Amino acid sequence: MTQSVSYVRDTMLPAQDPPALQSGPVKWVLDNLFSGWLNTILTLVSLYVIYQVLSGILPWMFGGIWDASSLTQCREIRDTELGGKEVACWAVIASRWKQLLFGFYPPESYWRVVLALVLFLAAVAPILFSGLPRKMLWLAVVAPFVVFWLLWGGTIWGPICVALGFVLGWAVLTYGEDIAGELAAILGAILIPILYWLFLAGPLARGIADFSSPILGFSSVISLVGATMAAAGIYLVTRRSSEIGATLLAIVAIIMWWAVVDPYLLVRFGLLEFASGAGLSAFGIEYVPSKQFGGFMLSFILGMSGIVLSLPIGIMLALGRQSDLFIINKFSVIFIEVIRGVPLIVWLFTASLLLAYFLPPGTSFDILLRVVIMVTLFSSAYIAEVIRGGLAALPRGQYEGADSLGLDYWQSMRLIILPQALKISIPGIVNTFIGLFKDTTLVAFIGLLDPIGLMTTIRATTDWNGIYWELFVFIGLLFFICCFSMSRYSQYLEKTLRTDHR
Amino acid sequence: MADTATAAAADRSQMQVSDEIAVEIRNMNKWYGSFHVLRDIDLTVYRGERIVICGPSGSGKSTLIRCINALEEHQKGSITVDGTLLSSDIKNIDKVRSEVGMVFQHFNLFPHLTILENCTLAPIWVRKIPKKEAEETAMHYLSKVKIPDQALKYPGQLSGGQQQRVAIARSLCMKPRIMLFDEPTSALDPEMIKEVLDTMIELAEEGMTMLCVTHEMGFAQAVANRVIFMDAGQIVEQNEPKEFFNNPQSDRTKLFLSQILGH
Ligand SMILES: Nc1ncnc2c1ncn2[C@@H]1O[C@H](COP(=O)(O)OP(=O)(O)OP(=O)(O)O)[C@@H](O)[C@H]1O
Numbered sequence: 037m038t039q040s041v042s043y044v045r046d047t048m049l050p051a052q053d054p055p056a057l058q059s060g061p062v063k064w065v066l067d068n069l070f071s072g073w074l075n076t077i078l079t080l081v082s083l084y085v086i087y088q089v090l091s092g093i094l095p096w097m098f099g100g101i102w103d104a105s106s107l108t109q110c111r112e113i114r115d116t117e118l119g120g121k122e123v124a125c126w127a128v129i130a131s132r133w134k135q136l137l138f139g140f141y142p143p144e145s146y147w148r149v150v151l152a153l154v155l156f157l158a159a160v161a162p163i164l165f166s167g168l169p170r171k172m173l174w175l176a177v178v179a180p181f182v183v184f185w186l187l188w189g190g191t192i193w194g195p196i197c198v199a200l201g202f203v204l205g206w207a208v209l210t211y212g213e214d215i216a217g218e219l220a221a222i223l224g225a226i227l228i229p230i231l232y233w234l235f236l237a238g239p240l241a242r243g244i245a246d247f248s249s250p251i252l253g254f255s256s257v258i259s260l261v262g263a264t265m266a267a268a269g270i271y272l273v274t275r276r277s278s279e280i281g282a283t284l285l286a287i288v289a290i291i292m293w294w295a296v297v298d299p300y301l302l303v304r305f306g307l308l309e310f311a312s313g314a315g316l317s318a319f320g321i322e323y324v325p326s327k328q329f330g331g332f333m334l335s336f337i338l339g340m341s342g343i344v345l346s347l348p349i350g351i352m353l354a355l356g357r358q359s360d361l362f363i364i365n366k367f368s369v370i371f372i373e374v375i376r377g378v379p380l381i382v383w384l385f386t387a388s389l390l391l392a393y394f395l396p397p398g399t400s401f402d403i404l405l406r407v408v409i410m411v412t413l414f415s416s417a418y419i420a421e422v423i424r425g426g427l428a429a430l431p432r433g434q435y436e437g438a439d440s441l442g443l444d445y446w447q448s449m450r451l452i453i454l455p456q457a458l459k460i461s462i463p464g465i466v467n468t469f470i471g472l473f474k475d476t477t478l479v480a481f482i483g484l485l486d487p488i489g490l491m492t493t494i495r496a497t498t499d500w501n502g503i504y505w506e507l508f509v510f511i512g513l514l515f516f517i518c519c520f521s522m523s524r525y526s527q528y529l530e531k532t533l534r535t536d537h538r
Numbered sequence: 539m540a541d542t543a544t545a546a547a548a549d550r551s552q553m554q555v556s557d558e559i560a561v562e563i564r565n566m567n568k569w570y571g572s573f574h575v576l577r578d579i580d581l582t583v584y585r586g587e588r589i590v591i592c593g594p595s596g597s598g599k600s601t602l603i604r605c606i607n608a609l610e611e612h613q614k615g616s617i618t619v620d621g622t623l624l625s626s627d628i629k630n631i632d633k634v635r636s637e638v639g640m641v642f643q644h645f646n647l648f649p650h651l652t653i654l655e656n657c658t659l660a661p662i663w664v665r666k667i668p669k670k671e672a673e674e675t676a677m678h679y680l681s682k683v684k685i686p687d688q689a690l691k692y693p694g695q696l697s698g699g700q701q702q703r704v705a706i707a708r709s710l711c712m713k714p715r716i717m718l719f720d721e722p723t724s725a726l727d728p729e730m731i732k733e734v735l736d737t738m739i740e741l742a743e744e745g746m747t748m749l750c751v752t753h754e755m756g757f758a759q760a761v762a763n764r765v766i767f768m769d770a771g772q773i774v775e776q777n778e779p780k781e782f783f784n785n786p787q788s789d790r791t792k793l794f795l796s797q798i799l800g801h
């Protein structure tokens with residue numbers, strides 16, 4: 037060819053809508069479902085199968101009987117009114133849904149569970165959605181203890197004493213480094229709170245509760261508000277000179293308030309009798325023992341505590357596994373491998389049977405707490421490995437970039453490395469969480485009344501003996517809603533965090 | 539490429555050098571396992587000096603300047619940066635790193651942060667400067683490298699040359715006393731090399747102490763007041779640029795120059 041193209045159109049023709057057969061759903065169907073004789077046959081066969089399945093399931097589900105008091109009655113209605121057509125007996129859900137949700141939790145206290153759930157959701161919302169005001173993050177600090185208190189009840193000193201353990205760990209980590217070195221500080225910050233929780237927290241809470249019943253708790257509202265305001269005031273005024281000093285002063289203020297001002301007010305205004313008369317002693321609400329917990333609420337508590345706790349522990353383990361510090365490194369590796377190498381059910385039996393032997397005599401250790409700890413440790417080993425993958429995927433240049441700017445280890449981890457590593461790991465993390473959430477049903481085997489455990493209980497009654505599918509469908513639906521939301525959330529999160537526009 | 543090199547620039551190369559010592563390296567040795575990467579390095583850098591380090595691939599150039607801010611640790615000898623002796627004490631190391639800026643071949647910007655956040659991060663967390671002030675400083679340096687309008691974008695949205703200039707601005711925001719460059723232009727397309735070199739030349743004119751690993755010999759001629767040639771982990775030859783290029787002493791230098799200058 038020697039000649040180049042001689043004519044080129046110099047104006048573009050406007051694009052036209054393609055003809056109907058070339059666009060839209062019709063084209064899609066033609067292209068994808070009926071594009072050849074084989075495809076056409078496959079499509080028709082599939083349509084037939086789908087029709088068969090749905091025509092079996094849908095009438096069963098939507099024609100179900102809601103109004104009956106037992107399975108026998110359900111069957112009667114079916115035979116007399118529906119001519120023997122197989123339909124679901126949803127009546128079991130209608131009559132037992134509260135039990136499936138709350139187990140044997142006292143019905144007059146259901147509100148506490150609901151309130152705890154609302155509080156939990158409010159506390160995680162600012163963490164999950166960055167559009168919400170940052171101040172709400174404070175909820176996340178307080179909520180775990182309030183939720184704990186709402187669910188189990190008893191004196192409020194329990195959760196407060198537990199919270200003190202965290203303060204203790206923080207203090208050891210912050211001030212221990214200068215005194216005993218970094219390694220000792222980290223180990224101390226882990227071990228000291230654990231020892232405290234095992235041996236001191238319980239007696240301390242009981243002690244304060246007993247001591248405080250008439251005096252300190254004379255009127256929950258006045259005492260709490262007064263002490264808080266005194267502390268906050270002092271903190272705000274003195275904060276400028278020294279953060280730590282201000283914190284200490286605020287703590288002193290609280291103690292002084294309770295030790296001096298409260299009793300004075302009591303005597304001065306003769307409130308003592310009023311207080312004990314009103315039954316407000318020590319901010320107590322009715323105590324609900326763990327064995328009354330059950331149903332979906334139990335799964336939710338186990339799953340969510342596992343999820344919330346295992347993420348930070350998993351992050352620490354992943355960092356530990358990367359660490360140059362010999363002890364921390366080996367501890368992380370052994371921990372991860374041992375926990376991950378043994379089936380969860382074995383750990384659950386360990387929690388329910390064996391742990392009692394290992395613990396020092398006299399320490400009673402709530403079964404639910406033991407299970408939460410096991411579930412948490414189990415999933416944190418998985419999370420650690422998922423995050424390790426994320427850490428390994430980061431180019432070394434990110435570490436060097438952070439180092440070269442003079443950021444210290446924790447700063448570069450928190451600001452540079454972890455945000456990116458966690459972002460990469462989101463699918464794996466959520467996958468682990470969903471697995472953990474569903475695995476909580478294994479606690480049925482150690483006698484806890486999670487939904488599966490309750491099913492057995494419900495079927496053991498004469499009314500509902502022999503009912504299976506309806507309960508399975510209901511429980512499955514609840515789990516599906518939770519797991520599917522997690523999955524959707526993770527996709528949303530991945531999208532909002534996407535900043536590499538390549 | 540860096541044909542900004544002029545005769546005037548050569549004169550400049552003697553200006554602004556004081557006799558205050560910025561970096562002093564004494565008899566420094568480094569091994570990777572049994573591999574002896576750096577041998578008996580002795581180097582004194584005076585404040586205001588612009589040093590260009592060149593040499594064949596694998597000769598240890600990167601390793602040398604990475605030792606200066608302790609991204610690599612050395613096993614023998616001493617390195618003193620700005621009066622601070624580098625030891626295994628992490629506090630010393632962090633201090634030196636906050637005084638020494640480093641620009642990498644692959645920029646190493648933080649992709650999850652905006653350009654502005656990249657630049658304010660270290661001042662806020664290391665220098666504890668209030669956010670507002672840090673942002674003002676960052677905008678100042680971003681204007682200096684001529685990309686203030688990109689401040690709210692993410693690194694992934696910028697071209698390579700722009701990213702490298704952001705990386706320079708990010709280091710400058712820490713108000714470093716010494717800047718290290720490790721082949722800042724080798725990952726860039728030719729059009730972008732000039733914009734980065736111009737930024738570096740501007741920096742040199744302001745009297746910044748610079749150590750620069752580069753094969754941009756035009757740049758070396760324009761701004762360096764000393765060129766160091768390394769081979770097999772040793773400093774083979776060092777001289778002022780004119781002498782170095784016109785009258786190389788050792789055979790290895792001659793060979794290297796003939797290869798790189800394309801004769
Ligand atoms: N982490 C490491 N472990 C082992 N050997 C290494 C490591 N990093 C570098 N080396 C070796 O040390 C030598 C010097 O490396 P260096 O990166 O300093 O060379 P360079 O002069 O910068 O080369 P280039 O011009 O290719 O960047 C090379 O032979 C390299 O293979």
Ligand SMILES: [Mg+2]
Pocket residue numbers: 599600601720721
């Ligand atoms: Mg190199």
